[in-house]
Amino acid sequence: MLVLRVTHLDSFESILTLSNADISRITGLSLAEVQTLKTKVAENVVDITPITALDLHQGRGGDLMQIRKLSTGCAKLDEALRGGILSRGITEISGESASGKTQFCLQLALTVQLPQANGGLQGGVAYICTEDAFPSKRLHQMTQGFMKVHRQTLGSDYRPGDKIFIEHVADYDMLMTCVNQRLPLLLASTCVRLIIVDSVTAVFRGEYAGHELYKRSKHLSSLVTQLLALGSQHNIPVVCINQVSSSMNETGRQLIPALGLAWSNMIMTRIMLSRTNQTITLNDSGVDGRTEATIRQLEVIFAPHLTNVTVLYVIDRDGIKGIT
Amino acid sequence: MMDTQRELCTFPLAPNHKLKLSAAGFQTIQDLKGIKPAELCKDTGLSLDDSEGVLNTVNVAEKMHWKSGGRCGLSALDMLHEEQSLPGIITFSERVDRMLGAGVPLCKVTELCGEPGVGKTQFCLQLAVGVQIPEVFGGLHGEAVYIDTEGSFITERLVDIIAATVRHCEHISQKEHNEEFVEHLKSLTVEHLLTGIHYHRCHDYIQLLAIVHLLPAFLKNHPKVKLVVIDSLAAPFQHDFEDFSLRTRILTSVAQNLVKMAAEFKISVVLTNKMTTKLNSSGGDSGAHLVPALGESWGHACTVRVILHWEGNQRMAWLYKSPSQTETTVPYQITTGGIRDIIMEERYQAENAEDETPVKQQKLS
Numbered sequence: 001m002l003v004l005r006v007t008h009l010d011s012f013e014s015i016l017t018l019s020n021a022d023i024s025r026i027t028g029l030s031l032a033e034v035q036t037l038k039t040k041v042a043e044n045v046v047d048i049t050p051i052t053a054l055d056l057h058q059g060r061g062g063d064l065m066q067i068r069k070l071s072t073g074c075a076k077l078d079e080a081l082r083g084g085i086l087s088r089g090i091t092e093i094s095g096e097s098a099s100g101k102t103q104f105c106l107q108l109a110l111t112v113q114l115p116q117a118n119g120g121l122q123g124g125v126a127y128i129c130t131e132d133a134f135p136s137k138r139l140h141q142m143t144q145g146f147m148k149v150h151r152q153t154l155g156s157d158y159r160p161g162d163k164i165f166i167e168h169v170a171d172y173d174m175l176m177t178c179v180n181q182r183l184p185l186l187l188a189s190t191c192v193r194l195i196i197v198d199s200v201t202a203v204f205r206g207e208y209a210g211h212e213l214y215k216r217s218k219h220l221s222s223l224v225t226q227l228l229a230l231g232s233q234h235n236i237p238v239v240c241i242n243q244v245s246s247s248m249n250e251t252g253r254q255l256i257p258a259l260g261l262a263w264s265n266m267i268m269t270r271i272m273l274s275r276t277n278q279t280i281t282l283n284d285s286g287v288d289g290r291t292e293a294t295i296r297q298l299e300v301i302f303a304p305h306l307t308n309v310t311v312l313y314v315i316d317r318d319g320i321k322g323i324t
Numbered sequence: 325m326m327d328t329q330r331e332l333c334t335f336p337l338a339p340n341h342k343l344k345l346s347a348a349g350f351q352t353i354q355d356l357k358g359i360k361p362a363e364l365c366k367d368t369g370l371s372l373d374d375s376e377g378v379l380n381t382v383n384v385a386e387k388m389h390w391k392s393g394g395r396c397g398l399s400a401l402d403m404l405h406e407e408q409s410l411p412g413i414i415t416f417s418e419r420v421d422r423m424l425g426a427g428v429p430l431c432k433v434t435e436l437c438g439e440p441g442v443g444k445t446q447f448c449l450q451l452a453v454g455v456q457i458p459e460v461f462g463g464l465h466g467e468a469v470y471i472d473t474e475g476s477f478i479t480e481r482l483v484d485i486i487a488a489t490v491r492h493c494e495h496i497s498q499k500e501h502n503e504e505f506v507e508h509l510k511s512l513t514v515e516h517l518l519t520g521i522h523y524h525r526c527h528d529y530i531q532l533l534a535i536v537h538l539l540p541a542f543l544k545n546h547p548k549v550k551l552v553v554i555d556s557l558a559a560p561f562q563h564d565f566e567d568f569s570l571r572t573r574i575l576t577s578v579a580q581n582l583v584k585m586a587a588e589f590k591i592s593v594v595l596t597n598k599m600t601t602k603l604n605s606s607g608g609d610s611g612a613h614l615v616p617a618l619g620e621s622w623g624h625a626c627t628v629r630v631i632l633h634w635e636g637n638q639r640m641a642w643l644y645k646s647p648s649q650t651e652t653t654v655p656y657q658i659t660t661g662g663i664r665d666i667i668m669e670e671r672y673q674a675e676n677a678e679d680e681t682p683v684k685q686q687k688l689s
Contacts, residue, residue, distance in 0.1 A: 012530060012534075013530050016530055016533040016534060016537065017530075017533065017570065017573075017574055019577055038537055039537065039538065039541075041534070042533075042534035042535075042537040042538050043534075043538065045530055045531055045534035046524070046526070046531050046534045046535055046538070047524075049542075050469065050470075050522040050523050050524045050542075051522070051523055052518065052519045052520075052521060052522060052523065053470070053477075053479055053482060053518040053519070053520075053521035053522075053523055054515055054518035054519045056477075056479050056523055057479035057480075057482075057483065057518055061523075065525060067478065082480060086478070088475035088476065088478075089474060089475050089476065221562065221563050222563075224563065225563040228563075229527075232475065232527060260601070261439070261599065261600065261601055261614070262600075262601075264439070264440045265439075265440055265558075265562070265598045265599075265600075265617075266562070266563075267440070268474065268475065268476055270440070270441065301441060302440055302441025304445050304476035304477070304478045304481060305478035305480050305481045306481075307658060307659070307660055
């Protein structure tokens with residue numbers, strides 16, 4: 001041990017990143033001794049024995065290994081998503097403006113508060129706004145519908161709004177302060193079980209000039225690293241809203257999620273929302289008394305647990321609903 | 325018979341030992357014959373431990389030499405035979421298997437690169453199941469170690485693939501009416517196949533290095549393991565890695581360890597990598613194109629490199645680098661049951677309609 005302290009090899013990192021020959025040269029230990037040292041260090045860093053996929057599947061892998069699923073609040077959508085949003089990696093919701101991205105997230109902010117038996121995670125939500133002001137009026141409207149359905153489970157004096165923590169940020173620096181300092185504190189002190197960033201695009205689209213793409217992807221990676229760390233530490237879902245940009249190709253105009261490959265490489269699930277040309281008549285439950293609603297489409301572009309699926313849905317007074 | 329004239333300086337001994345041996349007049353094996361460590365110690369001035377070490381090294385080397393019939397190493401022909409006799413891990417896409425020779429090769433490190441959503445993780449899951457198929461059905465009857473750095477290992481999806489694989493084997497045994505097949509089918513259950521996958525969750529590159537370091541000991545205790553998957557190798561090195569020379573150094577040493585393990589334990593190592601945009605310095609017509617991530621020097625590390633990409637709405641696998649196969653591109657699809665060929669014949673589709681429903685494909689940015 002003394003040798004290690006003298007030669008400044010005092011972290012697990014420094015020992016594991018150096019080759020055996022290098023450590024041997026620096027410390028004067030024999031190669032066999034270095035091998036033993038490395039093995040001891042490695043055993044301290046990870047569990048020695050892996051778990052089998054069967055244990056994992058049957059939930060015997062411990063709380064952090066267990067994948068949680070957050071219901072969307074609609075049985076049809078949940079069925080298409082095999083239970084909902086995963087507590088793994090980042091789930092991106094992308095789509096053109098007015099396709100229902102924020103509505104989707106508001107609904108998640110409500111369902112996350114339900115008990116696990118009802119598809120929720122029994123916790124609050126950290127909602128980071130980077131675009132407009134938080135749509136509190138709309139949330140209030142959705143809350144009423146939500147409480148009508150779930151008054152029995154949650155109790156009649158339950159106020160979902162108390163569990164929604166909203167933070168407005170305007171630029172990258174504010175966003176990083178928020179996720180690096182304020183968010184860990186919030187997660188440690190309260191029972192927050194969902195992180196929403198609405199939207200990740202607003203911060204990264206405008207501020208960078210054409211030649212600053214490298215800087216942008218570095219900043220994106222810093223944000224993602226921190227979000228992923230928080231998500232996996234607490235085993236909670238992280239949802240990011242992304243805008244779309246149009247790209248021209250042989251087949252005509254196509255909408256693709258913004259922020260390019262650097263971003264796409266770092267997310268785990270990509271869900272795309274869009275509007276169709278059809279409308280449907282609702283029975284007096286439309287937003288602001290309107291009875292016509294546009295039929296919208298939810299499409300899973302990629303996800304580790306799903307093959308690509310498409311479902312149609314509408315937005316009414318209470319939120320989003322899948323239709324057949 | 326024994327080659328007693330072999331010179332001592334050709335043995336893997338420490339230079340100072342060689343020097344002392346030759347100074348004391350020991351030149352060939354003949355000179356060391358029948359000599360005891362204590363005598364050698366007195367004659368050469370080596371310590372007793374060292375003398376014993378020298379004699380051991382020489383004896384062991386001689387024995388190996390003797391066993392291999394007096395030949396040093398293997399001839400290229402022997403190696404060809406050995407390689408041809410080694411089966412590969414099937415992907416359930418015949419065309420991809422043929423492109424790779426006979427599935428994903430053992431004793432080699434194979435890298436799968438591709439854009440998000442093209443099917444890298446699906447390939448890994450498919451292989452982790454494929455490696456476990458019993459020999460009578462044309463598999464390896466092995467097990468797999470799965471190192472997950474992204475959290476994308478979802479057992480639900482794995483169960484889909486396993487269920488399709490079990491069904492596939494049931495089809496075979498029904499067609500063949502073979503007692504042996506029926507016997508093997510009994511042990512081929514979803515639970516059994518899930519048990520054959522050893523899962524590691526890994527959050528950063530330090531953990532990855534630790535796991536790779538401990539892997540040889542695990543493989544020694546689990547000789548059935550025939551496949552090690554790292555999905556993905558790129559993720560721990562992509563986030564917040566400032567020091568690129570450190571990254572290259574670590575990656576090279578990981579690659580060395582994996583190549584060594586693949587050869588020593590006769591296993592297949594499969595890694596996944598991401599794609600990144602490379603700007604053409606010449607500013608040519610396209611301006612930018614996609615290349616595998618982790619840098620130029622990493623490209624040399626893996627023996628086999630497959631790039632998965634989209635061509636219109638079609639998933640394609642492109643064998644980019646291989647020591648034995650020619651460069652080819654073949655189409656494949658991902659169904660609920662896993663990786664499959666694209667089959668045009670209606671008859672076959674009708675037969676398999678239940679579990680082979682093709683999934684809509686989508687082009688990405």
